[in-house]
Amino acid sequence: MKDRLSAFYWLNETQFAQASSEQITSQRRSAIEKFEIEGFPSVRDEEWKYTSLKKLITPDYLFPSPFVPLDQEEQIDFNDIKQFLVNDIDCYQVVFINGRYSSWLSETTHTNYDICTLGSAWKKYPEVVESYFNKLTKDDGPLVQLNTGLAWEGLYINVPKNIIVDKPIQVLYISTGDTPVFNQTRSLIILSEGSSAEIIERHHSLTNHETWTNAVDELHVGSNAKIHWVKLQHDSSNASLTQHSKIHQEKDSTAIVHTISTGGKLIRNNLDFSLTGKGAEARMFGLSLGSDRQLVDHHTRVDHIAPNCSSHEAYKGIYDESSRGVFNGKIYVHIDAQKTQAYQQNNNLILSEKATIDTKPQLEIFADDVKCTHGCTIGQLDEDALFYLRARGIRNKEAKALLMLAFANDAIADIQHPSLRVKLSQLIGRKLGVDMSNAL
Amino acid sequence: MLEIVNLHASIDNKVILNGINLKINLGEVHAIMGPNGSGKSTLSNVIAGHDGYDIISGDILFDGDSVLDFPPEKRAHLGLFLSFQYPVEIPGITVSNFIRTALNEIRKAKGEESLGASPMLKLMREKMKVLEMDKGFLSRSLNEGFSGGEKKRNEIFQMAMLEPKMAILDETDSGLDIDALRVVANGVNALRSDRNAFIVITHYQRLLDYIIPDFVHVLFNGKIVKSGGKELAIELEKRGYDWIKKEQK
Numbered sequence: 001m002k003d004r005l006s007a008f009y010w011l012n013e014t015q016f017a018q019a020s021s022e023q024i025t026s027q028r029r030s031a032i033e034k035f036e037i038e039g040f041p042s043v044r045d046e047e048w049k050y051t052s053l054k055k056l057i058t059p060d061y062l063f064p065s066p067f068v069p070l071d072q073e074e075q076i077d078f079n080d081i082k083q084f085l086v087n088d089i090d091c092y093q094v095v096f097i098n099g100r101y102s103s104w105l106s107e108t109t110h111t112n113y114d115i116c117t118l119g120s121a122w123k124k125y126p127e128v129v130e131s132y133f134n135k136l137t138k139d140d141g142p143l144v145q146l147n148t149g150l151a152w153e154g155l156y157i158n159v160p161k162n163i164i165v166d167k168p169i170q171v172l173y174i175s176t177g178d179t180p181v182f183n184q185t186r187s188l189i190i191l192s193e194g195s196s197a198e199i200i201e202r203h204h205s206l207t208n209h210e211t212w213t214n215a216v217d218e219l220h221v222g223s224n225a226k227i228h229w230v231k232l233q234h235d236s237s238n239a240s241l242t243q244h245s246k247i248h249q250e251k252d253s254t255a256i257v258h259t260i261s262t263g264g265k266l267i268r269n270n271l272d273f274s275l276t277g278k279g280a281e282a283r284m285f286g287l288s289l290g291s292d293r294q295l296v297d298h299h300t301r302v303d304h305i306a307p308n309c310s311s312h313e314a315y316k317g318i319y320d321e322s323s324r325g326v327f328n329g330k331i332y333v334h335i336d337a338q339k340t341q342a343y344q345q346n347n348n349l350i351l352s353e354k355a356t357i358d359t360k361p362q363l364e365i366f367a368d369d370v371k372c373t374h375g376c377t378i379g380q381l382d383e384d385a386l387f388y389l390r391a392r393g394i395r396n397k398e399a400k401a402l403l404m405l406a407f408a409n410d411a412i413a414d415i416q417h418p419s420l421r422v423k424l425s426q427l428i429g430r431k432l433g434v435d436m437s438n439a440l
Numbered sequence: 441m442l443e444i445v446n447l448h449a450s451i452d453n454k455v456i457l458n459g460i461n462l463k464i465n466l467g468e469v470h471a472i473m474g475p476n477g478s479g480k481s482t483l484s485n486v487i488a489g490h491d492g493y494d495i496i497s498g499d500i501l502f503d504g505d506s507v508l509d510f511p512p513e514k515r516a517h518l519g520l521f522l523s524f525q526y527p528v529e530i531p532g533i534t535v536s537n538f539i540r541t542a543l544n545e546i547r548k549a550k551g552e553e554s555l556g557a558s559p560m561l562k563l564m565r566e567k568m569k570v571l572e573m574d575k576g577f578l579s580r581s582l583n584e585g586f587s588g589g590e591k592k593r594n595e596i597f598q599m600a601m602l603e604p605k606m607a608i609l610d611e612t613d614s615g616l617d618i619d620a621l622r623v624v625a626n627g628v629n630a631l632r633s634d635r636n637a638f639i640v641i642t643h644y645q646r647l648l649d650y651i652i653p654d655f656v657h658v659l660f661n662g663k664i665v666k667s668g669g670k671e672l673a674i675e676l677e678k679r680g681y682d683w684i685k686k687e688q689k
Binding site: 409 | 541
């Protein structure tokens with residue numbers, strides 16, 4: 001598959017070159033060359049020790065052609081995707097089908113800020129895109145390089161100084177069609193000083209064929225700016241997602257990321273924060289509910305580069321049946337990052353003998369005046385608590401679900417929108433097989 | 441209504457209950473007293489349906505039917521309630537959510553409509569008033585960081601909400617100061633009627649000054665060795681348990 005992908009790039013290089021400057025083309029080319037040398041990561045690679053891509057790279061995937069708009073036949077009716085959106089909040093909406101923009105399902109804007117697609121931004125704002133594209137992803141592994149080489153479409157947000165985006169931005173990536181499909185999506189999000197935005201992101205596959213989305217996101221969060229990003233990973237059982245999100249934060253900025261992984265075949269999240277200005281704050285929360293043979297892998301990394309920054313990380317995992325979880329949390333406190341406050345917690349429940357979790361905190365601290373705490377736990381549901389609930393008349397299944405929800409609670413406590421919370425509790429309830437619509 | 445017939449139970453192959461016989465009718469309050477390790481908490485757990493115990497022989501009948509094969513939730517649906525000696529702390533579930541879920545599960549099992557949010561809240565406020573509880577209680581995580589007194593008050597609050605037919609209070613007085621004891625006892629007394637019954641398990645006679653029992657039983661080595669009226673509790677308070685232990689030898 002590596003050779004097919006590289007051939008695909010060289011075949012389409014003219015299309016890529018036409019869409020942007022020579023400088024970008026040479027970046028794409030060097031990214032593909034890196035990918036050609038390294039190939040897909042294997043379990044011999046420390047970063048991929050517990051997550052094998054072997055099965056993921058075997059299907060005969062379709063690679064959607066670059067810069068080709070969606071044709072009529074690929075249209076999807078709104079009713080087919082409605083259920084994947086949080087419907088009762090007023091939102092901007094950006095929908096992609098097999099990595100291509102669907103204008104008739106989307107509501108974008110250029111009025112006070114740009115909420116549109118990277119595909120159109122190449123033409124509309126070439127200077128902005130070129131000054132930000134691939135700035136945060138140069139040194140990352142082969143999947144990121146592959147994406148840098150091939151990706152051209154995804155979410156584009158640019159918010160000017162001191163502007164607040166007035167409503168959440170929902171972005172939905174749909175996979176469909178009658179062949180396996182491999183999508184490269186790329187988002188570029190630029191929040192200038194003092195601005196703020198909120199994103200709700202979801203990937204969903206409508207086909208029975210294998211789908212794989214390899215996503216890369218670059219987020220630039222200016223001083224005093226704020227981003228809240230909720231990723232709902234509740235895909236069908238033959239859909240896989242590898243996602244690298246790189247967040248660059250300046251002075252006094254805040255980034256909050258919630259990753260709720262309840263469905264999909266293989267999910268690998270790389271979530272990296274660089275705290276480059278004083279007083280920046282990164283908050284990340286994860287909730288993973290694994291069942292069947294699912295794999296949910298979280299690799300997070302926080303680089304504390306400037307002093308007086310804080311990072312707060314709380315990941316919860318509940319693994320049932322033959323599912324597997326991986327958590328690797330890296331915190332690097334660089335030499336100048338005095339007065340750093342870093343908190344990391346990973347707690348897991350294992351509900352079956354076949355389920356596994358590999359959890360590894362990794363802290364490297366080069367400054368001397370810092371406060372870092374971390375911990376991880378692996379356990380089972382508390383039998384005494386279960387008896388207590390059941391003795392009050394709550395049936396076994398509901399009692400277990402309630403305890404799991406209680407366990408998961410602090411991973412979703414910061415999500416404020418009531419309708420998003422309802423959506424979340426429905427997703428979690430569906431996963432646990434109980435009606436939880438009023439539980440949150 | 442509740443009848444325990446020659447009940448033998450063990451945990452980890454150690455026999456704890458050694459032939460308990462007890463019959464409780466509606467409108468009655470039975471006190472069960474006894475020294476540490478006599479089997480008091482085992483008895484209440486076994487009645488509530490804790491699956492950590494093995495029933496060797498005997499039966500527990502509720503309104504004439506055996507409940508031994510019923511899971512704890514089904515016993516609760518029939519109207520059985522255990523006020524825990526050590527209520528479990530569950531961070532992430534609020535008191536109100538817990539009680540709402542429990543009450544509606546019980547209503548559902550009885551074929552009744554579930555109670556909506558606002559009548560539920562109204563009912564909670566009424567009951568809390570009797571127990572002199574603060575409104576803020578409802579939004580706190582279940583028992584998390586509660587003082588001993590708050591935990592016990594919360595148990596009685598749940599009992600008031602669920603209105604069980606048969607309530608077992610397992611050492612509800614332990615960890616309570618005298619004021620809290622009075623409030624909790626008032627809460628229990630307010631619920632007493634000829635449509636329910638209580639088992640009050642306690643070490644000390646003190647609680648029985650406030651919740652006056654119709655019968656007092658002494659449990660020793662997993663067996664009821666003495667039964668009497670409320671005066672038996674007073675005698676135990678004066679003389680301790682030693683004379684009973686001696687009588688048994």
